[in-house]
Amino acid sequence: MEQIKNSQLTVEIADHGAELVSVKDAQGKEYLWQADPKYWGRHSPILFPIVGSLWNGVYHVCGKDYPLSRHGFARDMDFHLIAKGDEQVVFALHDSAETLKKYPFHFNLAVSYRLKDNELHVVWHVENPDDKTIWFQVGGHPAFRVPDMKQGEPLHGRxxxxxxxxxxxxxAEQGCLDRSRHEEVRTDKGVWSFDTHSFDNDALVFDHSQIRRIELLDAKGKAVVTVQTKAPALGIWSPSGKDAPFICIEPWYGVTDVDGFDGELRDKYLVNQLLPGSSFMSEYVITIG
Incomplete structure (x- = not known):
């Protein structure tokens, strides 16, 4: 476990999955979901090399099938600490004999966490050391405690x-996207109220960069947590029917498969391409208060 800290925030990150596990303010108040397995046993997993699910649980590269579980393997692997300062920490994951069985490309994935005042910058950096083009998706899955909820209350928030x-x-269709079916999410001047049934059709998935700034509001309408992103897609999720007291706000460079998709990885919707020797970098920002 690694810790970074400034005068306003204290943040902890686990080596396993390079997963963010705690974000506290100067008064010691926790904002990140604390992974109660009764509801969901994770805090903020990193999604790589896919986001979401695969149709029939497999993808294809040059005609060969590769089974891969939901959201990929990075969240379940140990990362290496490669840099550490008072306000920044960097973790890395590289291809291995184990990953090559699931994902037939060489890669370097670095994840950095950097504090600036009351902001936490989460940066993904993917490099292609391979001699061929690689394709991947990457995303975040941070879960935040819903403010003003009491123990045992139904989920409610804005x-x-x-x-x-x-x-x-x-x-959705069987956990994948039905691109022929959409619905409008209407708000009250940009404010959307949610409860546990808001997620009966799984996560809300938005593409085309429709949303770039999301604020989690308290009962008085004040922003408690803000997530800012330039990602082309965004997921919003809480487990349906559990009244779990958290909400996930998920910046994605990629989405779950379209229903019935049986093409090559390179043809997935919102897949990212890296030529040999090239790299990809992006970030999202969590602001507290």
């Missing part, structure tokens, strides 16, 4: 989006 127009979401 998010404020930087888009007050009706927002188009995908509907």
């Amino acid at each position: 998010l404020r989006f930087d888009n007050s127009e009706p927002i188009r979401r995908f509907l």
Whole structure:
């Protein structure tokens, strides 16, 4: 476990999965979900080399099948600490004999966490050391405690989006996207109220960069947590029917498979391409208060 700290925030990150496990303010108040397995036993997994699920649980590279579980393997692997300072830490994961069985490419994945005042910057850096083009998806899955919820209460909360127009979401089919079916998510001047049934059709998945700033509001309408991203897709999720007291706000460079998709990895919707020797870098920012 590694810790970074400044005058406003104290953040802890696990070596396993390079997973963010705690974000506290100067008064010691915790904002990140604490992985109660009764509801969901994770805090903020890193999604790589896929986001979401694969149709029939497999993808294809040059005609060969590769089974891979939901959200890929990075979240379940130990990362190496490669840099550490008072306010920044960097973890890395490289291809291995184990990963090559699941993902037939050489890669370097680095994840850094950096504090700036009351902001936590989460940066992904993917490098292609291979002699051929690689394809991948990457995403975040941070879960935040819903403010003003008491023990045993039904899930209730509000998010404020930087888009007050009706927002188009995908509907799902067997855990994958049905691109022929959409519905509008309407808000009250950008404010969306949610409960456990808001997720009966699984996560809300938005593409086309419709939302870039999301605020988690308290009962008075004040932003408690803000997530900012330039990612092309966004997922919002809490487990349906459990009244779990958390909400996930997930920046994604990629989405779960479209239903019935049986093509090559390179043809997946919102897949990223890296030529030999090239790299990809992006970040999202969590602001507390």
